Every structure is written in C-alpha cells, then in structure tokens.
Amino acid sequence: MSHLEFQFKITPLKPWTEILIAYLSEIDFHGFYEEDGILKAFISNTDFDELIFNSLLGSLEGDDVEISYEKLEIENQNWNASWEANFDPVEIAEQLYIRAPFHEHKENFNSTIIIQPKMSFGTGHHQTTFLMCEAILRLDLVGKKVLDMGTGTGVLAILSEKKGSKDITAIDIEEWSIENCEENIVLNECEFIDTICGDVNLIDGKKFDVILANINKNILKKHLPKYFDSLCENGLLYLSGFFSTDVSELKTLANQVGFKFISTTVKDEWAILILQK
Numbered sequence: 001m002s003h004l005e006f007q008f009k010i011t012p013l014k015p016w017t018e019i020l021i022a023y024l025s026e027i028d029f030h031g032f033y034e035e036d037g038i039l040k041a042f043i044s045n046t047d048f049d050e051l052i053f054n055s056l057l058g059s060l061e062g063d064d065v066e067i068s069y070e071k072l073e074i075e076n077q078n079w080n081a082s083w084e085a086n087f088d089p090v091e092i093a094e095q096l097y098i099r100a101p102f103h104e105h106k107e108n109f110n111s112t113i114i115i116q117p118k119m120s121f122g123t124g125h126h127q128t129t130f131l132m133c134e135a136i137l138r139l140d141l142v143g144k145k146v147l148d149m150g151t152g153t154g155v156l157a158i159l160s161e162k163k164g165s166k167d168i169t170a171i172d173i174e175e176w177s178i179e180n181c182e183e184n185i186v187l188n189e190c191e192f193i194d195t196i197c198g199d200v201n202l203i204d205g206k207k208f209d210v211i212l213a214n215i216n217k218n219i220l221k222k223h224l225p226k227y228f229d230s231l232c233e234n235g236l237l238y239l240s241g242f243f244s245t246d247v248s249e250l251k252t253l254a255n256q257v258g259f260k261f262i263s264t265t266v267k268d269e270w271a272i273l274i275l276q277k
Contacts, residue, residue: 127270154181
C-alpha cells in the first residue's frame with residue numbers, strides 16, 4: 001500500500017500545528033512530525049479523500065492562519081526515517097525510560113522499553129502516548145487481560161506486560177505497524193503479546209479487563225459500543241488521541257453507551273479519558 005506525504009507550511013506555527021494535527025487525525029492521517037518548521041503528515045492512498053481534505057482546509061480559512069502544502073506519493077516503507085534519526089529518549093513519571101536501541105541504558109528507572117522508531121506516534125514523545133503510559137504505570141495488571149487497540153509501535157502493550165499482564169492482544173489495521181510492533185516485542189523480550197492485523201471487528205466475542213485505545217476522536221466515537229461489549233464487568237477503558245475540548249462530547253457518548261466516568265487528565269491541550277463499565 002502506498003502512502004501520501006503532505007508537507008505543510010503553517011503561519012503561525014503555534015498553536016496551529018497542533019490544531020491541524022487534530023483535524024487531520026480525524027480524517028485518517030497518521031504519523032506526524034515537524035522538521036525545519038514544516039509539518040509532515042501521512043495517509044494511505046486508499047484512505048485519502050480529496051473533497052473532505054479540501055473542505056477541512058477551507059474550514060480553517062479566515063482563522064488568522066496561513067496554510068500551504070506539497071503532496072508527495074511514497075511507497076510503503078520507513079517513511080519516518082528523518083524523524084527516526086533525531087529520536088530522543090523519553091522519561092515518564094521518573095519510572096519509565098523509553099529509548100531506541102542506539103541509546104545508552106539507564107539504571108535508575110523501574111522499567112525500560114526499547115522502541116525501534118519507525119513512526120513518531122507510539123514512542124512516548126506525543127502527549128497522548130505519554131498520558132497513556134503515565135496511566136498504565138499506575139495499574140496493577142497481574143491476572144488482567146489487556147487489549148491495545150491501534151497498537152502502533154506496541155509501546156502500550158509492552159508496558160502492560162511489564163506491569164504484570166500475561167494476556168495481551170495488540171491490534172492495528174496497518175501491516176507495517178504490526179511488523180514494527182513485533183520487532184519491538186522481540187527487542188523487549190516480551191512473551192505474552194499476541195499481534196493481529198485488522199480492525200475493531202476482531203474483538204467481537206472477546207472479553208478484556210482493560211482496553212487501551214489511543215487513536216482519534218471520530219474512530220473512538222464509532223468504537224465505544226464495541227469497547228463496552230468487549231469489557232468485563234467493572235473493566236476499564238483508557239482513551240486518548242483527542243483534545244481536551246473533545247472530552248465533554250466523548251463523556252456524553254460514553255455515558256449513553258453505559259460507561260461510568262472515572263477521570264480525565266490534560267497535557268498541552270491533549271487529553272486522556274478513563275471510563276469504567
């Protein structure tokens with residue numbers, strides 16, 4: 001599957017870069033990084049809808065922002081190689097150290113995760129991944145069945161095993177994400193993570209104690225009923241991939257499905273929402 005790379009010039013960069021990322025995430029863009037003042041965003045050719053894309057950009061006109069872009073077609077490959085070369089380690093809550101294989105090991109952390117960085121989303125750098133990792137660190141997952149939906153690099157699944165789970169399912173719709181996830185599973189010597197390439201329908205008829213879903217608002221809205229059906233009684237759902245301004249809408253929809261609100265946390269305008277069945 002080939003991908004499209006969009007290179008956006010945005011004036012001013014702040015706060016419009018984060019705003020544009022949020023909007024693009026809702027129309028199936030994935031993988032974002034900034035380089036020399038340019039925002040690069042990626043989407044598969046099959047997912048790209050030019051009418052919807054143009055409508056999105058048109059909705060931002062007149063909002064005191066200037067956006068221009070170039071579009072490139074690239075083959076399915078490590079399209080984030082430039083970002084990969086600048087990958088820095090991440091420290092979370094003074095407990096978790098996320099690093100690439102070429103970084104030095106540090107001893108003063110409870111857990112270390114090694115990520116071969118082939119995509120920026122899922123290394124701990126993005127606020128939503130940081131928030132999800134921070135939340136998982138507070139959990140005792142011994143004896144718990146965990147689903148990592150939209151696993152990406154597999155960092156949440158790997159952390160779940162480090163927190164005691166011996167029954168983890170990691171699902172992603174992209175084959176190259178699953179390949180990257182499996183590579184990272186080997187790097188971290190994990191034994192209890194099953195990877196599956198596919199969509200949310202794969203969880204039909206299955207039950208989990210904890211579901212982790214760091215995707216985007218629109219997909220999460222569609223998936224809420226399936227998450228509810230697939231959770232054990234009193235099971236927990238951790239959602240991220242959206243702005244703090246989206247929390248109210250998601251809480252309302254979750255309540256309609258039958259979820260109880262537990263908490264929300266915000267980091268740089270991005271949010272995590274924790275719900276219980």
